[in-house]
Amino acid sequence: MITVSAPPDTTVGELRASGHVQSSVKDEIRRNLLSALRSGRDPWPGILGFGATVLPQLERALIAGHDVVLLGERGQGKTRLLRTLVGLLDEWTPVIAGAELGEHPYEPITPASLRRAADLGDELPVTWRHRSERYSEKLATPDTSVGDLVGDVDPIKVAEGRSLGDPETIHFGLIPRAHRGVMAVNELPDLAERIQVAMLNVMEERDIQVRGYNLRLPLDVLLVASANPEDYTNRGRIITPLKDRFGAEVRTHYPLEVADEIAVIGQESETVAEVPEYLFEVLARLTRMLRESSSVDQRSGVSARFAIAGAETVAAAALQRSARVGEPESVARPVDLGTVVPVLRGKVEFESGEEGRELELLEHLLRRATAETVRERLGGIDLAPLVTAVEDGGQVVTGELVSAAELLASLPDIEVIDVIGCRLGARTAGERAAAVEFALEGLYLARRIAKETEDDGRTVYI
Structure with a gap:
């Protein structure tokens, strides 16, 4: 829900002059969560029955800056809880106008944005993105591909005349597009193990690798996931290296009262x-x-x-x-x-x-x-x-x-x-x-x- 209208479009030079300070997504969430706790405001609207159990654990994980996996049976409110994380982001954040990944004006990361920043300097155009646009969600299904999550070569861009070695021929997947936001993967164990492997760099090094491209994108993203214990241990599983990269595993439950x-x-x-x-x-x-x-x-x-x-x-x-x-x-x-x-x-x-x-x-x-x-x-x-x-x-x-x-x-x-x-x-x-x-x-x-x-x-x- 939009409560404050977006600030006017500006340039990166004017943004610096205004005193704007860049924060990472995890710092942003930590700051807003602590502010809510200090003021007595409920940071988890609509979440019932978790007040003395799940929520304190999740809050500690977010304050620590951890990626989180919620583990629980079906219908325990895991997805709803993940979606409330968007309320802990700043309502508006500056992005490079027209940038494919919504990069911060102070820190362009794609080749196209780096080139524009070098050419335009302080005149680089800046617009504002609402927090509701900074949450991405993917239901893990067996047919999910590496290209869906990370990215792949875009044949249309190649057909336009670019060479295969040009990093601008890459079509970015959901995780890079969640840059400076929250990325949720529901039912993570249902992802094929080879697809989970593609997420290892995102979890640890905070970058992505697409096919043979020598491309490093320093992603700023909070990765959260949900899993069912039955899938977690039997039909599907989270591979050990990926499980190890989640900073916190929080068990959910059905209402106790x-x-x-x-x-x-x-x-x-x-x-x-x-x-x-x-x-x-x-x-x-x-x-x-x-x-x-x-x-x-x-x-x-x-x-x-x-x-x-x-x-x-x-x-x-x-x-x-x-x-x-x-x-x-x-x-x-x-x-x-x-x-x-x-x-x-x-x-x-x-x-x-x-x-x-x-x-x-x-x-x-x-x-x-x-x-x-x-x-x-x-x-x-x-x-x-x-x-x-x-x-x-x-x-x-x-x-x-x-x-x-x-x-x-x-x-x-x-x-x-x-x-x-x-x-x-x-x-x-x-x-x-x-x-x-x-x-x-x-x-x-x-x-x-x-x-x-x-x-x-x-x-x-x-």
Whole structure:
């Protein structure tokens, strides 16, 4: 996000006269990180659950000037964390106008920029680059080539009449183009080993070598990467010399607290209808149970995207219902939680011995997660009057195609319903219907009332 407009274009002579001081990328990040810590400003906006574990380690690595690899299972926020590094760069930095690699006016490094600097002297034109343009990212895939990352000969430039020995015939790859910025490589172990070898000079000598060219570019770049432990040790690996060149290896993890998991779901999900927070909590608890289940392959992990996609699916079910029954508002209810099981089954890797039982396991854990959330959210409320009212013939009807108004109309007129709504922050009719259904589902799971599903898909608490 641009908060300050770019300074006016100038020349290198005027830049020197203004007192501008050149800093390396790592010095720049260190200075801005320390400034944020001293002022109490959060340097990691949007990063949840890492405050006491991952972030202190990463901060120490950046202050030390180390290149960093983040090691963790899928869906732990590694890429999001890497992308926040751009916020630690200066908002605007001067570059040589028209330079291919965005070189600093005080330090041109390509043959073309060196020639222009020699010819123009203090009149070398300078423009300004925003920090958002100084972050590059590459998903490592098996078909990634040395040319993609480092560079290769550009046949078009050769065809224009330059000789093959001319360094200006080189087309620079992503790493040189990240000069004076941050270069992130996601899933680094998926790079072929011969491609990783091409990165050794970048990591240690801070230069590149392209084919047989005698070209040395003193690159100023912070190199960061992410890796999955499964790939790191088995299917793919980071070669030992490259691993040795990373100054820091930081282990990430899934949220340690339920509250952090809920916050991640709320922050990352794009819901098309209102989803009460206690339903987020059910999904958070379900995700955490899957991560602890012996029926799930824990080597692959259970991504935070599981719960995020679940929240979006629940919201979609609520919007679908409101469209079909003509409700004025769309509020998700516990009945919508059942829609996540068949949709998200493929996002979990089960152990081979559980083949054919995936849906059964997910449904069982969803019931457990719901029961735990009800105890947490409604603990201390005497629900006996609601149980008595239902047992005395006050049947409550719900279902995927039952409107909130219809559900509320089937409720007995007792005070505890208002108490439940108040505890769960229900204000509108849709929110009240969701709150009462949540309490009824908890009573059913505690075996205090019964539940029957009719042929038309309606569910009756009796």
